[in-house]
Amino acid sequence: MSLILPKIPLWIDCDPGHDDAIGLLLGSGLDQYHLVGVSTVHGNASLGNTTSNAISILTAFKRLDVNVYPGAEKPLVRKLNVADSIHGRSGLDGTAFLPMPSFDAQPDHTAVAAMAKAIETYPGTLAIAALGPLTNIALLAMNYPDLLPSLRLLSIMGGGLGLGNWTKFAEFNIWCDAHAAQIVFSDTTLIPKTLLVPLNLTHQAIATDEILEQIQKSRQLDRRSVLRQMLYELMIYFAGTYKKKFGFKNGPPVHDAVAVAAILPFYSDNSTERSEHSNDPPAADLDLRFARYQVHVVEEGPQEGMLVFEPDSDNGIMIAQEMNFTEFWRLVLDAVDNVESSTSLLVS
Template sequence: MTDQQRIPVIIDCDTGVDDALALLFAVRHPGLDLRAVTCVAGNTDVDGVVRNTLTVLDVAGAGDVPVARGAERPLIEPARSATVHGRDGMGDIAGLPAPARRPVDTDAVTLLRREILASPRPVTLIPTAPLTNIALLLRTHPEVTRNLERIVFMGGAVAVGNATPVAEFNVWHDPEAAAILLTAGVPITMYGLDVFQRVVVPGEDVRRLRASTEPGTRLAGDLLAHRPSAPEADAGESAGGLGDAGAVCAVVDPAGLTTRPLPVEVSLAPGPTRGQTIVDRRPRHGESETHHGVREQALVDVGLDVDAERYARLYLGTVERGRGLSSGPRDQYT
């Protein structure tokens, strides 16, 4: 595959077990040109996110991918780290080396602007984290939208949430930022909890990955082992959910994701619905719109169904493809 056929992508993440799975996939898929990674507080504090991101890129065998530190707290709320990823955000996996690479000497918003505008072809932006960096970018440098192909973000939910009964963590962490994203004026795909929880790697595959002698493949297995499948998934006790990595799979293989263009807004009011993504699936307007005029809302391509086996196969085939990569200092991970 030539450089002209590869999809230029930038990942904004809060690495995080499943963000790490997403980075491993993005580095190793031959159809993706990973131009940069930006970091934001979420699964752990932002300095921990930077450290985890650099380590994953090392172990994955990534080339010279610039990494930048971003927002350390949401636009309004205090920082609230997730609790499901262990003390270090990476599942407390033993043996992970200190990163050999270093972040660039600039902030995430500056790096995002530079890499988006410098790309010879429009960039697909993949946020798998709270959307603070993206909101700051869009408000500070709206000119970047002219070279954005699409934003595919992991966040939101049509049905139930995880941070609250109705709100998904990434949107709940910074609802104002998510609301800004939805007014970006570029095509947007929402890869929400409704599909996020369904893509599961079977236990026998997880065990095979963990037994690999190739560091990146083995790391993928260890990360999957820390991410048990959704409770309703019939995939076995040792199966692992892909989580955020499914959003990157959707960029490579959009036909595996069933979407529908729907109006989406974010609840910003204090109280139990704060951070909820309100997805209007009605076939016609209701009384509120009929009597008071139609509120302008962006149409978002909302993920409603996913070919879970297809994405699991895509992920495994991509990550295991990296077996022949030169390891260097990554061999410290044993």
């Protein structure tokens, strides 16, 4: 892959979360990324748990150089809800190999200011991957509107075209803070640089038994590393809850990691905007394809969190529609290899 930048400056805003862990894996382990910072938000668990989980994940990945900034502990308007039926009480249940946090979080409520500072530090180049409810991103848009033109890309995991998961109408991240999502999706500065990665695409990123075996078994070591066993056990737990709650039989979808990987084509030297009907050459190896829509969020009532789409090829949000998932999983396994190379602990 030929990139304009030696490293893509990347900020991850997340609520770990098992699939957030794989998103953080890509941000930490792929050579294409320079992980600038991580912010946390309510969502899969309480803010205290998502913050602790983010630091534990970075500890496991030996990324002690990346600061973690706590953000919003609740939605802008509605009450807090968490996804403990999917991610467990901690937000990251399922393994004894997740290390204790080895460094402290930054002070409370510093996430939005830290994201703003990152945009100033990397003008025109920073990508933000928003993997949880959009409360922090909405606050960024409201408090720092003058900086938004300097953001290169906002990649959001959320929503669905006629598809929900938390309700039959709505996906969890958007449902959690529909008011924040509406602020983000209606911001005229953010709209042209926003990529929405919906359930329609992420439901194709299934961590099958074959994939999990490749995650667990090292290509370099005869014995299992603690890192690989941790990731394997997290995915096995995630597979179990997804099967029980949603009926996924072949494995869990790693939603958030897709939104992190989808950033790569926008920094390749042949990246061009293409609809699903375009015959232009693919943008990078992921062959990401999207179409543009205006997006409206239902903010209250029984359909709260549902997205309403209207085609707008000139001024709409990019909605990701296709991706080469063989290449996606190659990137995940490459990231595991790269992170493993910095760790040496083996399962006894």
